[in-house]
Amino acid sequence: MDAVILKGRKDGFELQLADEADWTAILSGLEALLQKLAQDTPEGDVEFLLTTGNRLLSADQQTQVRRVFDRFPRFEVKTIQAAVADSATLKAQCLARSVHLVGGIIRSGQVVSYTGDVLFMGTLHRSGTLQATGSIFVMGGVEGLLIAGASGDQQAVIVGDIGHAGQIRIADTVEIIEDNAYSAQTLSYINDLHILEHGQVAALAQLRPKLFRKLEDF
Amino acid sequence: MGTALVVTSGKGGVGKTTTSANIGTALALQGKRVVLLDLDIGLRNLDVVLGLSNRIIYDIVDVATGRAKLHQALIKDKRFDDLLYVLPAAQNAEKDALEPEQVQTIVTTLRDEFDFVILDSPAGIEQGFRNAIAGADGAIVVTTPEISAVSDADRVVGLLEQRDMVYPPRLVINRIRQRMMDDGRSMDIDEITQHLGIDLLGIIIDDDDVIATSNKGDTVVMDPDNLASRGYRNIARRLLGESVPLMKLEQKKPGFWARLFHRG
Numbered sequence: 337m338d339a340v341i342l343k344g345r346k347d348g349f350e351l352q353l354a355d356e357a358d359w360t361a362i363l364s365g366l367e368a369l370l371q372k373l374a375q376d377t378p379e380g381d382v383e384f385l386l387t388t389g390n391r392l393l394s395a396d397q398q399t400q401v402r403r404v405f406d407r408f409p410r411f412e413v414k415t416i417q418a419a420v421a422d423s424a425t426l427k428a429q430c431l432a433r434s435v436h437l438v439g440g441i442i443r444s445g446q447v448v449s450y451t452g453d454v455l456f457m458g459t460l461h462r463s464g465t466l467q468a469t470g471s472i473f474v475m476g477g478v479e480g481l482l483i484a485g486a487s488g489d490q491q492a493v494i495v496g497d498i499g500h501a502g503q504i505r506i507a508d509t510v511e512i513i514e515d516n517a518y519s520a521q522t523l524s525y526i527n528d529l530h531i532l533e534h535g536q537v538a539a540l541a542q543l544r545p546k547l548f549r550k551l552e553d554f
Numbered sequence: 555m556g557t558a559l560v561v562t563s564g565k566g567g568v569g570k571t572t573t574s575a576n577i578g579t580a581l582a583l584q585g586k587r588v589v590l591l592d593l594d595i596g597l598r599n600l601d602v603v604l605g606l607s608n609r610i611i612y613d614i615v616d617v618a619t620g621r622a623k624l625h626q627a628l629i630k631d632k633r634f635d636d637l638l639y640v641l642p643a644a645q646n647a648e649k650d651a652l653e654p655e656q657v658q659t660i661v662t663t664l665r666d667e668f669d670f671v672i673l674d675s676p677a678g679i680e681q682g683f684r685n686a687i688a689g690a691d692g693a694i695v696v697t698t699p700e701i702s703a704v705s706d707a708d709r710v711v712g713l714l715e716q717r718d719m720v721y722p723p724r725l726v727i728n729r730i731r732q733r734m735m736d737d738g739r740s741m742d743i744d745e746i747t748q749h750l751g752i753d754l755l756g757i758i759i760d761d762d763d764v765i766a767t768s769n770k771g772d773t774v775v776m777d778p779d780n781l782a783s784r785g786y787r788n789i790a791r792r793l794l795g796e797s798v799p800l801m802k803l804e805q806k807k808p809g810f811w812a813r814l815f816h817r818g
Contacts, residue, residue, distance in 0.1 A: 441751045443712030444705055459751070461708050 339365030342373070348383060348414075355389045363400060370408050383414040392418050432469070433550050442466055442480065449486065462502060471547065474498065475520075481505070491544055494524040495537050506532055556587075557721075558661050558671040559793075560690035562714075564706030566677030568698045569728040572768060573758070574674040575603045576783075577694070579773040580790035582631075582638040586669040589628065589639040591660070593686045594676035595651055598643035604631060605771020606640055615644035618656035624663055639668075650681040654688035661689030670793075679713060687714065692721030694755060698729045699740040704749065711752055724755035726789065731760050732803055743803070756789035757801060758782050 339357035343350045435453040444463040453470035460480040467483035474496025485492030485507040499516035509532040527533040561574045592600035601607040612622035631638040675686035697707040734740040761782040767774045775786040
């Protein structure tokens, strides 16, 4: 079996590295394949997608691959993709997609930040801050500042009673809470006109369908 | 081996120094050896409240920098035979003349000799506060039933919880005005305690005598009948592990017969 296989795809060409082949065989196989291609096709620039299968290329290996391509000016590797990832990357991705259960007291002056969504079941005191890059679902008491979509996600929402909160922010929108016309079913979100608006949580499935399919899209 | 407790509040003027002096005195009245440390460098007043200011020769900065021995700087309160001492703050030093490690060393030394080391923290959460909490095993957070004081106390509790002390912080609600609480014009005790989420160590009812006695360089806790004094005495007993019920707030007016027979 060849160490490197060329495949045609709808959107271009793909070079597959065989899982079983060793690294030197892959480099020589790649060079031989490109050599052959260069002879067979006299002209035209080609971009390749390089899929490494169950192999994760180190930075050093990636430069070795690119160095092979450097010898063939007409050929270029567009992206390098692996079917696997290291556990740290996966853990970070999982964390970003999971709902964090948060309890306890967040006191005045404290800032508690999460990557991903937060289900808040503690107490947020006045002048305390709870921020999440995703959405915040409030079950506990909130008197401080809630920030959803902290890194700019405009799809983030805040669900729950924010009547006693000082302020809520979603992405780059801010609302100072002054009246108490909110309930546990209040949904706060950014509408199509880029205005922070409040509605009923029943509308959430329609407004943010992706929120319910996070793991399916993984 | 004694216990080091820091008295702190965040906000100024809520009665940290008065509380330190009175709890210290109350503990001494219970026969414990107590030393009070004033950490408000530049604005010392713990010695004034106890009427000991004219006896100061050396202060805590002198001790920390090695200009004086610890025992030379300790001032004995003569009313309590060998039970109550004060280590005064420096009056003419920079606010950050002291480092947390230096305070820690002093507290460690004092802990061997005294049952209680009480550290009177300055207002704020800067260097002075960090110095005060450095050597402490536990904290007494003082607040008054005002939103500003409670909010600052909340901030301070957050900072205290970040340092794993041996004992969790406990709350003293000072200057309680019964009438305002009854009217609902000020936060009530349960509300404050629940909001801050820490154990209540005691309550002190606002009383003119607290200020009057301290103006004379005396502590109100010496008067056994005073309401505020009873609050401080209860706190001391709770610190010693007794379970003392919280003082009843609703003070019924004594009836005619009761007044007749329980005079004086």
